Amino acid sequence: MTTHLPTLTTALMLAGGICAQPTLDQATNGLAPIASSYGITSYGTNDMSATYWEGAAGADADYGFWMVVANGGNDRYMVDPATTPTSATFPTATVLVTNGGSDTIAYKVDANGMEIVGLRASVEGTVAFTDPSKELVFPCTFGTTWTDPFVLNFSVAGFPVVRSGTNTGVADGYGTLELPAATLEDVLRVKVRKVQTDVAAIANVYRSYDTYYYYSVDVPYPVMRTSIDTVINGGGTPAVTYTAEWLFGPGTGISEVDPDMVAFTPYPNPSNGRIDLGMGEEELRSIEVFTSAGALVSTSVRMMTSSANSVVDLTGLPAGLYTVKVTSVDGRTGTRRVILE
Secondary structure: OOOOOOOOHHHHHHHOOOOOOOEEOHHHHOOOOOOOOEEEEEEEEOOHHHOOOOOOOEEEEEEEOOOOOOOEEEEEEEEOHHHOOOHHHOOOOOEEEEOOOOOEEEEEEEOOEEEEEEEEEOOOEEEEEEEEEEEEEOOEEOOOEEEEEEEEEEEEOOEEEEEEEEEEEEEEEEEEEEEOOEEEEEEEEEEEEEEEEEEEOOOEEEEEEEEEEEEEOOOOOOOEEEEEEEEEEOOOOOEEEEEEEEOOOOOOOHHHHOOOOOOOOOEOOOEOOEEEOOOOOOOEEEEEEEEOOOOEEEEEEEEEOOOOOOEEEOOOOOOEEEEEEEEEOOOOEEEEEEEEO
């Protein structure tokens, strides 16, 4: 296992910096339908020597993922279930999280937390949980714990399958999170261990997920998620997969698959208001800024050449997650997400 040691600990000690203890609740971190998507950068491997250390539990920790290498990415959409053809399957769902394809999870989000009430996937099909799976409790702060059983019934090739398991969660640490393109303070780490067994006439499948979620207050989607997924099919040899997903990465979402889009890296991110877009030689004609709900809050129609200062000033806007959209002089566009503190 490749271990990446913390890189900010000494600096924090010298500066006397102490992270605030975050608290998550429905208003700040509950998933809800939004107009824009979240761009996700991802890394995955079944090579045990290429994994990344998740950091230590406790207060004022340093979680160093600045070296993690991306090998994928996509957009995640938060959709109102009522607007989809499968809404009747998940009558209690308040939001669907989907990649726009067959990978969709139906969540019920309220003041008590977030639970999975259904899913649409290639193996299980479109199906509701008999007993929902609690993924996060509200309020959640350092030391919060929960245990929750879940049950799902579905069919594969005409054979009925009963999936049952348990989620065990604990908010075991908080501190500074270093991502490849951003450093976030006051991040709460939540560890969830999910153990499940699929029982069917043809075979039984055991599966466990050990997942760390890293949450920043006022960013509903986890800013980082790392997971070890272990599958044992019919008592055979375990298959282990390591994955990571994070926000603010380079080349996330649609911009990764479209080389014609404008690429840029806002800095600093998070920011107190002034952000250098780092446009390089790109020539722009407009810059637009949107809230996480898709509302336009700032627009600048001006010619910005490579010799111009590409700093935009968002001072005065409320803290939270924003999308910056730029349009080049030849009509190409690019987007990046930024955090205002």
